[in-house]
Structures are given as structure tokens and as C-alpha cells.
Amino acid sequence: MKIKHNYGLLLVDITLTFKGRSEVIKNMVVDTEETKTLIFKNMVEELGLRVELQEKLLLIWGGKENAFKKQVDQIQYL
Template identity: 35%
Template sequence: MQIKYIDDLLQTSITIRYKGHNLTIDRLVIDTGAAHTLLSSDIVAQIGIHYENGDRLVRSFGIGGEEYSFRKQIEQVQLGGFIMNNPFIDFGVLHENIDHINGLIGLDILKRGNMIINLHRMEMHPTFSHHD
């Protein structure tokens, strides 16, 4: 899969599936410093993902300070040739000053896919193609 270098950030796309609906999300930062993937709750609302009773609330800390999100199990994440079934993904509102990105791909997905990031070729690929 191709990596884009935009605004000094490595960006790519993923496709998620929730209740039978697929959504491809662009402008996601590949963030090896983030423990968990975080997707914009505004973007995923179009396929019915929103906070519901029983969803876990998550508090995280980063350069931007303290953030709150909710964690929900979805049917599938596809990142290039890597497919992850039934993952728990974090959803929330991103900082106002980073409205040009739709989320972060964190180590929860990058490590499960054992992703190889080739900065010379600006490509990323898993060492295997399917994981449950």
C-alpha cells in the first residue's frame, strides 16, 4: 500500500466494516507513537458508529494533552493486504488544530499486521495478509 507524505506526516487509508457497511477512510496518520488506533467519530457516524451505553470510555495522553474517546468492536479493519477481524477501535474527536486528518493508525493495528514501513519507496505492507 502506498504511503503519502502530507504536511510532514505519513498518511494512508483503511477500510472498516461495521454492521455490514464498509467505509474507506483517507488521511490517517501512521503513528508508531500511538498505542491505539483513533478514528474521527464525525467520519464514522455515516455508517452508524456512535457512542452507546456499554461502550468503554478511554482516556489517553499525548503531546496534545488529555483526550477522551470510546472503544467499540467493529467487524473488520483492512489496511492494504492486512485484514483484522473483530478488532476494538477507539473513536473520538480530534484536536481542532488537526482538522486535516481523520485519525491515527496506532500500534494495535501496526503490530498485529507486523507492518513493514519502507520510507524509501513510501510503501507499507504486512508480513502476512490475514489475521483474526
């Protein structure tokens, strides 16, 4: 895994796999104090990773934004 340091942040490139389809996401922020990862939906929509009708939306960032949870097949650090 190659860790980059830019803008005062630790960044990594990953390959995210969901339902057998993979996508490379560059410059993911490594936050060592968090237990979850947020990925903007426009970065993963091509994988088919989107909210389904039966899923609940979560409020994040003080209730200003919606999010949803998904379990992915694999995350590989490049």
C-alpha cells in the first residue's frame, strides 16, 4: 500500500469491489480515528452501489446530508 501525504492528509488509492464489479478510487482519505468510511455516491454509482427502496437513509454531518450503508465484497489497497 502506497500512502501519500497531500494537503495535510494521508491518502491511498483503493480498488472497491461490489457484486463482482470493481472500480479504482484514487486519493481516499485515511482517517485513523474513524470506524466507518464515507464514499461519495457519484464515485461508486457505476458499480451499482446505490440506495434501494427498502433501505433506510442515515443523516450525517449534523443532519445536513443523507447517507446509506452497504457491505462491499472487497477493498484492496493499491
